[in-house]
Amino acid sequence: MKIAVIGTGYVGLVSGACFSHFGFEVVCVDQNAEKIKSLEKGVIPIYEPGLDHVILENRDKGRLTFSTDLKSSCENAVAIFIAVGTPTDEETGQADLTSVFEVGRQIAPLLKAYAVVVIKSTVPVGTAVRLRDVILQTNPHAQFDIASNPEFLREGSAVEDFLHPDRVVIGVNTKKAETVMRQLYMPLSDQAVPLVITSSASAEMIKYTANCYLAMRIGFVNQVSDLCEAVGADIAEVALGVGLDKRIGRHYFAPGPGIGGSCFPKDTLAMVGIAQDHRVSMSIIEEFIVANDKRREDVAHRVAAALGGDVRGKKIAIFGIAFKANTDDIRDSAAIIAIPSLQDMGCAISIYDPAAMENGKTLFKNIKWCDDLYEAAQDADVVVVLTEWKEFKDVDFAVLKSKVGVPLIVDFRNLYLPEIVTQAGFTYHSLGRAAKAAQ
Numbered sequence: 001m002k003i004a005v006i007g008t009g010y011v012g013l014v015s016g017a018c019f020s021h022f023g024f025e026v027v028c029v030d031q032n033a034e035k036i037k038s039l040e041k042g043v044i045p046i047y048e049p050g051l052d053h054v055i056l057e058n059r060d061k062g063r064l065t066f067s068t069d070l071k072s073s074c075e076n077a078v079a080i081f082i083a084v085g086t087p088t089d090e091e092t093g094q095a096d097l098t099s100v101f102e103v104g105r106q107i108a109p110l111l112k113a114y115a116v117v118v119i120k121s122t123v124p125v126g127t128a129v130r131l132r133d134v135i136l137q138t139n140p141h142a143q144f145d146i147a148s149n150p151e152f153l154r155e156g157s158a159v160e161d162f163l164h165p166d167r168v169v170i171g172v173n174t175k176k177a178e179t180v181m182r183q184l185y186m187p188l189s190d191q192a193v194p195l196v197i198t199s200s201a202s203a204e205m206i207k208y209t210a211n212c213y214l215a216m217r218i219g220f221v222n223q224v225s226d227l228c229e230a231v232g233a234d235i236a237e238v239a240l241g242v243g244l245d246k247r248i249g250r251h252y253f254a255p256g257p258g259i260g261g262s263c264f265p266k267d268t269l270a271m272v273g274i275a276q277d278h279r280v281s282m283s284i285i286e287e288f289i290v291a292n293d294k295r296r297e298d299v300a301h302r303v304a305a306a307l308g309g310d311v312r313g314k315k316i317a318i319f320g321i322a323f324k325a326n327t328d329d330i331r332d333s334a335a336i337i338a339i340p341s342l343q344d345m346g347c348a349i350s351i352y353d354p355a356a357m358e359n360g361k362t363l364f365k366n367i368k369w370c371d372d373l374y375e376a377a378q379d380a381d382v383v384v385v386l387t388e389w390k391e392f393k394d395v396d397f398a399v400l401k402s403k404v405g406v407p408l409i410v411d412f413r414n415l416y417l418p419e420i421v422t423q424a425g426f427t428y429h430s431l432g433r434a435a436k437a438a439q
């Protein structure tokens with residue numbers, strides 16, 4: 001069976017590579033010829049652990065190819081996956097579907113033999129119906145059905161999340177389309193992965209609801225963390241005591257500098273927009289957005305407070321600018337707000353991140369870019385941990401102490417046991433627990 005995947009971002013590339021890993025013949029299509037050329041040479045344009053291995057193995061087996069040509073790529077495909085970007089429309093706050101409908105118009109004339117057009121991109125409820133209309137308006141004789149097949153891939157673990165998902169969500173409205181989609185996902189359903197076969201509207205709602213719930217969960221634990229600081233409780237112990245309730249769960253319940261990335265900020269805004277369009281209140285998510293924006297702005301103020309308020313001329317070592325560990329993605333990361341704020345306060349900034357430095361250099365100016373965390377810490381008045389890279393967790397405190405100007409750490413990821421840090425001679429500020437002076 002042949003599949004075409006249109007769009008070679010982390011969703012399209014991971015999906016295409018993993019479908020070829022299942023044994024299907026896959027063509028990954030992109031209009032960006034440079035990107036396609038790199039992929040054909042085995043150069044993977046995104047940082048996604050394990051993706052290069054899956055791509056190279058299946059490219060060499062001839063099951064995975066790359067092309068800029070839509071016509072030949074869609075020829076004889078049983079399914080055409082649309083995995084193009086749906087960024088936030090700055091005016092409306094809604095998802096910008098321009099690329100999705102543009103692809104619909106481009107593939108419509110190609111749908112001579114039946115194929116399932118699968119929406120993999122995150123799209124508002126009702127998009128499947130609109131895409132169907134766009135295709136039929138372009139080619140009334142097109143032979144196709146639409147399926148909604150949202151992804152639940154996390155950056156940094158996308159290959160794992162595709163190959164071992166908790167569930168596969170499939171929105172279809174014909175038996176024919178259902179049969180094709182069941183065939184494509186048999187490698188997973190044969191491993192007892194549940195298939196949720198539903199309508200397109202429900203499939204589209206599942207995606208937004210999942211992301212908004214997860215974002216709200218983090219927003220909630222962040223506010224609980226602040227209250228823990230105020231009342232002298234310990235967020236890790238509170239999260240454990242709460243999370244052991246199987247209705248709540250211990251995973252995905254750690255405080256941080258505010259959520260970032262390419263999905264949650266976009267999807268929460270889109271969900272609020274959809275609700276407003278239908279005159280339904282989604283005030284809980286609206287409040288999450290306000291609280292999360294405020295938290296991201298507070299990062300610089302927390303650092304200033306730890307420095308005693310007088311920050312002009314201080315040297316700040318930033319450990320991590322990626323929005324989370326195991327990715328090079330800095331979109332909507334806490335650093336995006338914190339670094340310019342600290343520079344406006346008159347601070348000098350040095351940065352080290354294991355993967356996101358190149359992306360950071362396109363954004364931040366007047367920075368001392370460092371090759372490792374100890375170089376970044378050299379003569380620093382404070383070390384600020386923004387990303388939970390394992391490399392930072394494994395820091396040698398004795399070496400770090402010998403480098404810094406002032407032994408002070410502000411940790412927005414609670415990487416360390418306070419006792420270890422204070423015994424090493426550092427004053428330690430973290431989230432949801434009392435600040436600890438050096439011993």
Ligand code: UDX
Nearest residue numbers: 151152153154155252253254256259260261263323324
């Ligand atoms: C998310 C969803 O998890 C995924 O299912 C969806 O398909 C895409 O969006 P991603 O954006 O890659 O994935 O990152 P995720 O790991 O979910 O983290 C999102 C944000 O929450 C990050 O800023 C992260 O630092 C933060 N986070 C996550 C916390 O602050 N605490 C946690 O315990 C978990």
